[in-house]
């Protein structure tokens with residue numbers, strides 16, 4: 361099971377066929393700041409709007425190590441064969457054997473299957489070696505891109521949870537997606 365930073369060791373790098381999930385580095389700040397100017401990231405995620413450089417600094421330098429220390433993990437997603445930062449994916453600190461995942465991908469890196477592969481990698485790692493039994497996603501019903509990622513990664517929609525989010529001050533419904541350790545999964 362995920363535990364405290366002291367007994368988890370360093371955050372690993374997870375390598376797939378096309379993408380690599382690695383710990384955040386201080387030199388990622390500019391790329392995070394640039395990506396988070398994207399209107400879709402601002403529309404569908406909880407990033408602050410407007411997105412100032414200090415938020416990217418806080419994400420990379422504070423939120424990432426704090427999340428690892430709390431039992432979760434935030435990863436930078438990069439193409440395996442090199443290239444600029446593709447996106448962000450993370451697993452929030454688990455409880456009772458399950459955890460919620462979240463992600464965004466920079467506009468220039470979309471449409472290549474990177475996010476679905478990153479989600480498959482993250483989930484496999486969450487199950488083994490981390491020992492979770494369930495990974496969840498909370499997706500706005502209108503977010504076709506994120507629903508596509510969830511389904512491509514083998515997640516199942518379990519229903520609509522009404523007014524589960526307070527999105528920029530407004531209650532909004534979410535579709536609850538989940539993958540169990542025992543579910544069939546597409547090949548990585």
Ligand SMILES: CC(C)(COP(=O)(O)OP(=O)(O)OC[C@H]1O[C@@H](n2cnc3c(N)ncnc32)[C@H](O)[C@@H]1OP(=O)(O)O)[C@@H](O)C(=O)NCCC(=O)NCCS
Pocket residue numbers: 400401404405463464465466469470471472473474475476477498499500503504505506507508509512
């Ligand atoms: C949603 C998002 C992460 C998709 O990233 P991506 O790297 O383009 O996704 P992938 O290339 O891995 O696509 C996975 C699947 O989703 C589908 N998909 C991706 N974007 C889509 C869209 N806008 N509309 C419909 N389907 C879409 C793809 O066709 C693919 O399905 P397929 O393999 O059956 O063809 C990206 O658009 C994004 O960052 N959006 C803003 C932030 C966000 O919504 N985050 C999630 C919050 S819950």
